[in-house]
Amino acid sequence: MDWILGHLDDIGGYTVQHAWLAGLPLLLGLAVAVPLGWLARRRSWLYTPIVAGTGLLYTIPSLALFILMPLVLGTRILDEENVIAAMTIYTVALLTRTVADALGAVPDDVVAAATAMGLGPVRRLLTVELPMAVPVIAAGLRVAAVSNVSIVSVAALIGVPQLGVLFTDGFYRDFLDPIVAGLVASALLALLFDLAIVALARVLTPWHRTPAAARSGSEAPS
Amino acid sequence: MIRFEGVTKEYADGTTAVGGLSLNAPTGAITVLVGPSGCGKTTSLRMVNRMIEPTAGRITIDGEDTATMDPARLRRGIGYVIQHAGLFPHRTVVDNVATVPRLLGWDRRKARDRSMELLERVGLPAELARRYPHQLSGGQQQRVGVARALAADPPVMLMDEPFSAVDPVVREQLQDEFLRLQAELGKTILFVTHDIDEAVKLGDQVAVLRVGGRLAQLDAPGRLLADPADDFVAEFVGRDRGYRGLAFRPAPPLEPREEPTVPLGAAPEEVRRVTADWVLVVDAGRPVGWVEPRAIDAPVTTDRLHRGGTVARLDGSLRAILDAALSSPSGRGVLVDDDGLLLGTVTASAVVAALDGVPRTDPVEPPEPVER
Amino acid sequence: MTRDVLDWLLDGAHWQGGEGIPLRVWQHVAYSLIAVGIAAVLAVPAGLWVGHTGRGRFLAVNLVGILRAVPSLGLLFASLMILGPKIPGELGVHVPVQVVLVVLAMPPVLAGAYAGVEAVDPAARDAARGMGMQGRDVLLRVELPCALPLVFSGLRSAVLQVVATATLAATVGLGGLGRYLIDGLAVRDYAQMAGGAVLVAALALLLDLLAATLQRLVVSPGLTGKTGRRTAAGETAASSDPRDVGVLTEGSTR
Incomplete structure (x- = not known):
């Protein structure tokens, strides 16, 4: 406990670094997954290759991806770009299917109405389909967020600084305090990400917030 | 006979779904419960097989108080048909129909033979027996639902809007066949609908319920159209009731003219x-x-x-x-x-x-x- | 690079002996399947119960969220330091590794099970009760068979994650395919690391394929929609009355 209180600065620094390494890939991954998911939906023959192909990426062990990224990107082993690229890949792996299925779940009559009013494919995607898919995409994003926060810590094995360093540090010194601090901090970070995504989804879907006026809670089954 | 004696269902939040309902559903006849949404008609129906427990009053079937019977045993003796059929998606049509016989311990072969017989009875070709529910049209699913409810030959049937989820043409077909089937089988049937036309078409007697589960009128369909008890019933029964009432008046002696x-x-x-x-x-x-x-x-x-x-x-x-x-x-x-x-x-x-x-x-x- | 990896993978020497690829694969499979098995035994019944009764749903949803947020690496080190000294011999390492993998496998399995039961058509459940099925019958004969597709998708998702994460066993001295990553990292042998990664991914795919086959055998064709589209046969059979030659129809007023 004393150790934790004495190292609050370090823990804080690692947490910020961790948030950056786990959070930025969420945005990058989403930016990749949306067009991919849209394409999978629009061309039905592409659905299986895209969704299965991206899903495959999730089977690559994170440690391997962190180590092998420099060979692909031409970066140095300790560069944080490796971690960001690897985490982006995992985010894409998790989100592409979600985006495709979320877009597929938009009611056909809504899409047809939008088309009938003269919206082109891109405008329709941005103004009708994506907004309606927000709740499902947000649910996928929440899974990706906690998953990222958990996986990033593995990068400590190759020495990229973030909360995972507390795990390796504690383990090598046979000292539990840093590990507990790391676990608590990353749980809090995951919670923070989760709340942020929930809040963002609520802001983006105002029509879900208004209580359904017609539904009086006391209505008995007739 | 199904007998409601002062049956009441109140929910914890104080709403009354059914308020002191008393009525008899005579043996071998179709009794229709009809009314606007929130009138407690489905609640009343579901209290018969104790899917919902009444808060007061009692329901008897042929004199036996349902509250004293084991719910599962009670239900196995009552056919139950619901709006979306509620077929088991993982079982073939024939196995769906065999459900209650199997629950009652019939051997597989006997249950199957019985299922096939019932499928024929409700007008489904035998080749549909091996299909799964998702391969059937809505009307076919509903027929399977009726066959399934009839499988163990229960004397009493509860039917909750069984024909409302299909299109009007198929609905009319199903209604006509249902009447034909009932003419053969003579079940004691309690039938719930929100559709007054369906009620007067199918019912030997029709109970109109108002919101809060109170009985507004219980009469033969012809009388309901000819002589509504109050403004609520008159309005619910609707326009053209004079014309529609003609359906229940036998033709006067007419001399048909010869037609070239x-x-x-x-x-x-x-x-x-x-x-x-x-x-x-x-x-x-x-x-x-x-x-x-x-x-x-x-x-x-x-x-x-x-x-x-x-x-x-x-x-x-x-x-x-x-x-x-x-x-x-x-x-x-x-x-x-x-x-x-x-x-x-x-x-x-x-x-x-x-x-x-x-x-x-x-x-x-x-x-x-x-x-x- | 690709050449190096291929060379490493195809080198006969790597496929033999006490430290060869077959042994590592076997160890990896064992770690993974034991963990998924334990998770399934714990989480499937729990999830079915939650879905069936609707009780404990809040707890289950939050448990899923919390377990997902636990970083595997931290949990591995913590459980090794806490449990390791209390358990004698090699089990002292195996048990902490299993703790980590089971915690990883639980969320998808639990969520799949309760979501599967919740997704059962309420009309089917209502009909089951109305026909006189007891709670246990409803669960075992209707809800479980109908929930199987989602139960399987939870299990398969768990297998993928566990196989990828079981590589961490090597960081605490155990075997499995993670050895190639850890040992390769120590000596900067990229071909060995990449080869190990390829093997892990291939193993994950193979196990997923086996699970998919099992799923096809176990899940009713009525739920997968693989039995062909319905035809309109029968629906119109009722009006094939030979008397209906003309266009005059009998008034249908009773």
Whole structure:
């Protein structure tokens, strides 16, 4: 406990670094997954290759991806770009299917109405389909967020600084305090990400917030 | 007989779904519960097989208080049909139908044979037996639902809006077959619907419920249309009730006029020889449609016939006969006997004239409870 | 690079002996399947119960969220330091590794099970009760069979994650395919690391394929929609009455 209180600065620094390494890939991954998911939906023959192909990426062990990224990107082993690229890949792996299925779940009559009013494919995607898919995409994003926060810590094995360093540090010194601090901090970070995504989804879907006026809670089954 | 005695269902939040309902559903008859949404009709139905427990009052089936019976045993003895059929998606049609027999411990073979027999009975071809529910149309699923409810030959059936989820054409088909089936089986049926037309069509007696589960009127359908108990029932029963009520009035003695006819395949000259007005076409003694002589330039075929006009049986309801006259392009309604053979025609004014001769109050008595 | 990896993978020497690829694969499979098995035994019944009764749903949803947020690496080190000294011999390492993998496998399996039951058509459940099935019958004969597709998708998702994460066993001295990553990292042998990664991914795919086959055998064709589209046969059979040759229809007023 004393150790934790004495190292609050370090823990804080690692947490910020961790948030950056786990959070930025969420945005990058989403930016990749949306067009991919849209394409999978629009061309039905592409659905299986895209969704299965991206899903495959999730089977690559994170440690391997962190180590092998420099060979692909031409970066140095300790560069944080490796971690960001690897985490982006995992985010894409998790989100592409979600985006495709979320877009597929938009009611056909809504899409047809939008088309009938003269919206082109891109405008329709941005103004009708994506907004309606927000709740499902947000649910996928929440899974990706906690998953990222958990996986990033593995990068400590190759020495990229973030909360995972507390795990390796504690383990090598046979000292539990840093590990507990790391676990608590990353749980809090995951919670923070989760709340942020929930809040963002609520802001983006105002029509879900208004209580359904017609539904009086006391209505008995007739 | 199913007997409701002061049955009440109140929920914890203080709402009353059903308030002191008392009524008898006689053995071998169809009793329809009808009313607007929130009138507690489904709740009332579900209290019979104890899917919902009443808060006060009691329900007896043939004198036995349902509250004293084991719910699962009680339900196995009651057929239950619901709106979306509720078929088990993971089981084939034949296995769906065999559910209750299997629960009752029948051996597999006997349960299957029984299922196949029932599928035939509800008008489903045997080749559908091996299919899964998702491979059936809505109407077919609903038929399977009825077959499944009948599987263990329960004396009592509860039906909760069984035909509301299918399109109007199929619904009418299902209703007609249901009546035919009931004529053979004579089950004691409690039937819930929100559709007053369905209620008067199917019910031997109709119970109109108002919001809060209070009985507004319990009567034979003819009386319900002829003599609504209050404004609520009158409004619920709706417009045209005078006309619709004719469906429950037997035809007055009518003298069908002889109608000149031509056979299917008749040449244009032959048709024009009969009359300049509409000519009735028959095939083996059965009326098949009207043709207009002026418009005919080739032998009469089925697709040249005027589409419109209904036929009525001479001993059918007043409504059917009047409708036959009103819908006919010639103004003459086609009357047939029980075998569908042409008897003659009748005009609307003749029907109305005859109408004046029959008593205006409903001659149909509410059904007596048939004990068996 | 690709050449190096291929060379490493195809080198006969790597496929033999006490430290060869077959042994590593076998160890990896064992770690993974034991963990998924334990998770299934714990989480499937729990999830079915939650879905069936609707009780404990809040708890289950939050448990899923919390377990997902636990970083595997931290949990591995913590459980090794806490449990390791209390358990004698090699089990002292195996048990902490299993703790980590089971915690990883639980969320998808639990969520799949309760979501599967919740997704069962309420009308089917209502009909089951209305026909006189007891709670246990409803669960075992209707809800479980109907929930199987989602139960399987939870299990398969768990297999993928566990196989990828079981590589961490090597960081605490155990075997499995993670050895190639850890040992390769120590000597900067990229071909060995990449080869190990390829083997892990291939193993994950193979196990997923086996699970998919099992799923096809176990799940009713009525739920997968693989039995062909329905035809309109029968629906119109009722009106094939030979008397209906004409266009006159009998008024249908009773």
